Amino acid sequence: MSISFTSGSELLSMCSKSNVKIFEIMLAREVYLSQKSKDSIISEMQENLSVMKRAIERGLTEDIRSVSGLTGGDAKKLRYYHEKGQTVAGQELNKAVAAAMAVLEVNGAMGQIVAAPTAGSSGILPGAIITTAERFGKTDEDVINALFTASAVGYLITNNATVAGAEGGCQAETGAAAAMAASAIVEMLGGTPAQALDAAAISIKNILGLVCDPIAGLVEAPCIKRNAIGTTNALISADLALAGITSIIPFDEVVEAMLKVGKSLPCELRETGTGGLAETPTGRQIRERIFGDI
Amino acid sequence: MDYSVFDIIGPRMVGPSSSHTAGAARLGKVARRISGNDVAQVTFTLYGSFAKTYKGHGTDRALLAGIMGMEPDDPNLSSSLELARSAGLVYEFVISDAEPPHPNTVKMMITGSGGKKTEVVGSSIGGGNIKVVQLNGLAIEFTGEYPTLVIRHLDRPGVIGDVTGLMGQFNINIAFMRVFRHSKGQDAFMILETDNVIPKKVVSQVRALSDEIKDVYLIEAM
Numbered sequence: 001m002s003i004s005f006t007s008g009s010e011l012l013s014m015c016s017k018s019n020v021k022i023f024e025i026m027l028a029r030e031v032y033l034s035q036k037s038k039d040s041i042i043s044e045m046q047e048n049l050s051v052m053k054r055a056i057e058r059g060l061t062e063d064i065r066s067v068s069g070l071t072g073g074d075a076k077k078l079r080y081y082h083e084k085g086q087t088v089a090g091q092e093l094n095k096a097v098a099a100a101m102a103v104l105e106v107n108g109a110m111g112q113i114v115a116a117p118t119a120g121s122s123g124i125l126p127g128a129i130i131t132t133a134e135r136f137g138k139t140d141e142d143v144i145n146a147l148f149t150a151s152a153v154g155y156l157i158t159n160n161a162t163v164a165g166a167e168g169g170c171q172a173e174t175g176a177a178a179a180m181a182a183s184a185i186v187e188m189l190g191g192t193p194a195q196a197l198d199a200a201a202i203s204i205k206n207i208l209g210l211v212c213d214p215i216a217g218l219v220e221a222p223c224i225k226r227n228a229i230g231t232t233n234a235l236i237s238a239d240l241a242l243a244g245i246t247s248i249i250p251f252d253e254v255v256e257a258m259l260k261v262g263k264s265l266p267c268e269l270r271e272t273g274t275g276g277l278a279e280t281p282t283g284r285q286i287r288e289r290i291f292g293d294i
Numbered sequence: 295m296d297y298s299v300f301d302i303i304g305p306r307m308v309g310p311s312s313s314h315t316a317g318a319a320r321l322g323k324v325a326r327r328i329s330g331n332d333v334a335q336v337t338f339t340l341y342g343s344f345a346k347t348y349k350g351h352g353t354d355r356a357l358l359a360g361i362m363g364m365e366p367d368d369p370n371l372s373s374s375l376e377l378a379r380s381a382g383l384v385y386e387f388v389i390s391d392a393e394p395p396h397p398n399t400v401k402m403m404i405t406g407s408g409g410k411k412t413e414v415v416g417s418s419i420g421g422g423n424i425k426v427v428q429l430n431g432l433a434i435e436f437t438g439e440y441p442t443l444v445i446r447h448l449d450r451p452g453v454i455g456d457v458t459g460l461m462g463q464f465n466i467n468i469a470f471m472r473v474f475r476h477s478k479g480q481d482a483f484m485i486l487e488t489d490n491v492i493p494k495k496v497v498s499q500v501r502a503l504s505d506e507i508k509d510v511y512l513i514e515a516m
């Protein structure tokens with residue numbers, strides 16, 4: 001049977017018609033599209049989850065330094081800080097953020113990660129989902145289901161807008177990752193499909209318009225810290241939705257607005273490394289130090 | 295479009311950049327395939343953004359890793375320079391300021407163990423996707439997204455029909471097919487991108503089809 005949906009509202013009506021969750025629809029869709037067995041698809045996702053966990057572990061325990069020498073070691077710093085005592089934003093939040101930063105630091109050091117949906121935003125999904133799952137005593141199976149929920153939202157954003165910083169700015173990359181993570185957490189913790197999409201919509205709205213301006217064109221700064229705030233964004237959006245707060249603008253319309261905003265961003269603010277923070281005196285200095293005068 | 299779950303959460307890759315690292319590794323790997331998996335010596339000429347920013351993205355390590363046969367998610371990718379040296383693979387990186395067709399472009403000049411030369415030019419076009427744009431000086435085009443057969447042959451009547459007939463016998467559906475040549479009657483390339491996996495034995499059968507067929511390379515879908 002063909003299983004296809006191209007909008008959030010379509011997805012929601014499929015969920016309510018068959019009384020299933022988002023992850024179940026996404027898994028069935030993948031079985032249909034790939035002609036592979038459910039088991040082999042799940043074990044492929046399990047492999048992704050293992051790589052995510054390994055990246056977190058490495059970033060939190062090893063001495064990580066990026067190829068350019070610009071970044072590394074901050075995830076570990078945050079881990080020591082939150083393990084030592086009180087933090088401003090809370091232990092659990094800091095733990096999730098440290099995990100997200102760990103993944104991005106490993107990425108910068110030519111370590112193995114899973115693009116989710118991109119390399120530059122690859123910390124948010126593991127940071128938010130894996131630490132939340134641990135806290136709530138969820139199994140790997142729950143997390144894998146959550147990753148299918150996340151990919152449904154990521155698919156809708158990719159299909160109807162973009163997840164590329166070069167096209168839509170950082171709102172598209174870290175915004176999509178946060179939306180994916182938020183919806184996944186909502187479903188994992190028992191929220192409804194509608195609540196999951198509300199959480200996704202809220203995540204994107206929170207950072208609508210965020211530009212992409214990587215220093216020296218490298219996926220390091222501000223990217224690592226934007227994964228920190230993206231994780232925070234995902235967690236608070238999930239809480240809002242689970243509290244029953246809805247998004248005034250529905251998910252599909254938020255995605256459309258995000259695309260329009262992205263298109264209206266000038267080229268300098270879409271991953272060219274020629275605007276925003278990249279073009280500050282310090283940003284320029286760093287670029288010259290790494291690449292010479294270009 | 296029919297995005298798979300693993301287009302969204304995936305690929306597994308070695309960072310930092312899908313275009314400058316993962317795409318570069320794929321380009322190296324395709325070039326290795328076209329060389330018949332025989333690379334004794336290689337010169338990479340980097341153009342555009344590859345030339346300017348390769349240091350910060352590990353593009354050099356990724357290209358070399360690919361040419362040694364590593365996948366874009368191989369954890370050893372970052373040690374490829376050292377691994378190449380200990381394997382006795384001779385490599386060189388040249389920076390060019392010539393204007394490339396695409397910002398992220400590399401030319402790979404490969405010399406095989408028997409002295410055979412293969413020159414592949416390709417671009418990393420975003421999100422880890424690539425495009426091969428030139429082969430032994432001839433402008434061609436394929437992406438490596440589909441199982442691909444690259445066939446070097448003499449430009450003679452009937453050769454193309456023989457090849458497509460054989461594909462039919464194996465029940466392989468051709469999604470895209472293009473023919474490129476320098477000039478009439480000379481060396482030409484036929485590129486077939488297919489919907490189905492191409493079994494290895496097809497390669498030897500294509501080669502055996504006629505004397506006009508000089509080389510056949512199979513590039514598995516990425």
Ligand code: SF4
Pocket residue numbers: 120121164165169170171173174211212213214218219220221222223226271
């Ligand atoms: S600033 Fe640009 S490169 Fe960095 S995470 Fe955001 S979108 Fe990606």
